[in-house]
Amino acid sequence: MAQGADALNNQARMGGVMQAAALSCGGYTDAQLRDLKAQQQKALAANGMSGAAFEAAFAAGEAQ
Secondary structure, three states, X not given: OOOOHHHHHHHHHHHHHHHXXXXXXXXXXXXXXXXXXXXXXXXXXXXXXXXXXXXXXXXXXXXX
């Protein structure tokens, strides 16, 4: 079942927030973070989120 655009956007944004926190705190390699981001993007794409919308929301989360 496809999720609403707001829910998808919020999930992608939260992914960006969490990635920024992981970068600050350490514990993950760059490769692990890239893999986690790709997994999240794939999951959200399966629910109807475009790649461009994901990248925008993820970047907004990273910037918070």
